[in-house]
Amino acid sequence: MLHNELYKLAAIDIGSNAVRLLVYNIIETDEDPVFKKSALVRVPIRLGKDVFDQGPISKENQLRLCDAMKAFTLLMKVHGVDHYRACATSAMREAENGRGVCGLVKAETGVAIEIIDGKEEAQIIAATDLHELIERDKSYLYVDVGGGSTEFTIFSQGRLLVSRSFKIGTVRLLRDKVDKTLWKEVETWIKTQTADLSKLSIIGSGGNINKLHKMSGRKVGQPLSILWLNAQYQFLKSMGYKDRIKILGLNPDRADVIIPATRIFLSAAKWSGAKKIHVPKIGLADGIIKNLYHSLKTK
Template sequence: MLEIKKYGAIDIGSNAIRLLVSNIIVSEGKEPQFKKSALVRVPIRLGADAFVSGIISEQNTIRMIDAMEAFKLLMKVHNVERYKACATSAMREAKNGAEIAEKIFKETGVQIDIIGGKEEAAIISSTDLNQLIEGNNSYLYVDVGGGSTEFTIFSEGKILISKSFKMGTVRLLSNKKTVNKEIFSNVEKWIKKNTLGLKNLSLIGSGGNINKLFKMSGRLEGKPISFIYLNAQYQFLKQMSYQDRISELSLNPDRADVIVPATKIYISAMKWSGATKIYVPKIGLSDGIIKSLYYNKL
C-alpha cells in the first residue's frame, strides 16, 4: 500500500524567505521517502534591517505579509495538508520581531515560530544525513545563513556537539571589520578545540551559497569539492566587482554580495578543522522542518 502526503515548510531567514513543498512517500515496511516537489525563494533581506537598525522595517513587514499570502495560495494549489513556518536570527534579534509575527498571524493566519540558534541547529541536524555520516569518519556540518552559522560535529554516526554563532553573511556585510575579526577568532577556537584528534574529517555544507558554488563547480552530485578549488574560487569571486558577479556569472543580485563572506566561512572552517573536502547534499532548515513535522517533533 502506497500513501503520498504533502507537507510545507516556510524558512524565514536573514537573506531570503523560502517555501518548500515536499512529497512524503510512505510504503508499507519501508522508510518514508522525502521528495522535493516545489521550492520558492523571495529575496526579502530582513537581516539588513535587524542587524543595522535593530527593527524590521514597515516596508519589509508589508513584503512579508504579501509573501505569506502568496505561500498560502501556493500550498493550497499543491494540496499541502500540514506546514510550519520558522524564523531565525533576523526575526529573533529584531526588537519588533514578535510584534511582526503577531501582525502576520492576524492578517494571514500564518503562525511564525521564532526559533533559537540551538533549536535551529537541531532541526537542521535532523535532516537525512545518514548516507554521509555512516562509518568511522568524522564530519563538521556547516550551515551558513544570513544571520548565523550552525556548526555540528559528527563522529562514528553520532552528534558530538553543536553550536550556533552570530556569523551570518548579511551580518558580516553589515558589521565593522573589527567585530568580524573577533567573531572569526571565536569560531576558530571552537572548531580547533572540538575537532582536535578527529581523523578523516570532512565538511558537510548547507545553505544557498554552497549550493550555488557546487553548481558552479560542475561536480557530479555526491562528489565533494576540494579545499584547493574552493579557495581558488574565493580569490576569484573576491577580485570581481558586485556588478561583474551579476553580469558575468549570472548571480542573482541578492546572491552576488553574500556569496563572498559565505565562501570565506566555509574555507575557514575547512582550514581550522583540517578538512580537505566538503560535501554538499543540498539540505537545510526547510528540509529539517518537513522531517520534524512528519515525525511530530515540531
C-alpha cells in the same frame, strides 16, 4: 495527524537573507517513508539588513513579508499541502519588533510563525537526512551558513556529538557587524571539538554553497575540494558586484553574500583540517519537514 499513504508537508524558512517555501511529497511504504522535494520558492527579503543595521524590521519589509506569506498560502493550497511549519531564525529573533511582526503576519495572512533560537535551529538542521552521506568510520563538521548565523555540528562514528550556533552570517558580515573576537571564538571552538577527529570532511548547506557547487560543474554527490574553493574565492573577490551578476549570472541578492559565505567555509576548513566539502543540498527547511513529519506521526 497523518493517515494517508501519500501526503504533502511544507516548511517556511524565514531567514536573514531570504524567505523560502519548501514542499515535500511523503510516500509511506512498508519500510521507511520516502521524502521527495516537490517545489521550492525563494523570495529575497533581506530582513537582516534592517535588523543588524537599525534594530527593528522596517515597515516596507513587514509588508513584503506579509505579501510573501499570502503567496505561500496560495501556493500551499494549490499544491494540496496537508500541514506546514513556519520558522524564523536570526534576524527575526534579534529584531526589536520581531514578535510584533509575527503578530501582524498572523493577523494578515493566517500564517503562524515560530521564532526559534540558535540551539533549536542547530538541532533541526541536524535532523536532516544525512545517513546516505555519513560513513561510520569518518568524522564530519556540518556547516550551515545563513544570513545572520552559522550553525556548526560535529558527527563522528555515525553519531551527533555537539552543535553550536554563532552570530556569524553573510548579511551580518556584509554590514560589518561581526567582531574579530567572535571569529576567534569560532576558531577555538572548531579546533577544540575536532582536535581528536581524523578523516574529517565538511558537509556544507545553505544557498551559497549549493550555488558554488553548481558553478563548479561537479556532478551531484561529488565533493568540492578546499583547493578549488579557495581559488574560486579569490576569483569572486577579483570581480565587481555588477560583473558577478552580469558575467556569472548570479542573482543580485546572491552576488554579494556568496563572498562572505565562502570565507566562512574556508575558515571552517582551515580550523578543522578538512580537505573537501560535501554538498548534499539540504538545510533548515528540510529539517523542519522531518521534524514536522515525526511530530505528526507521534500524535
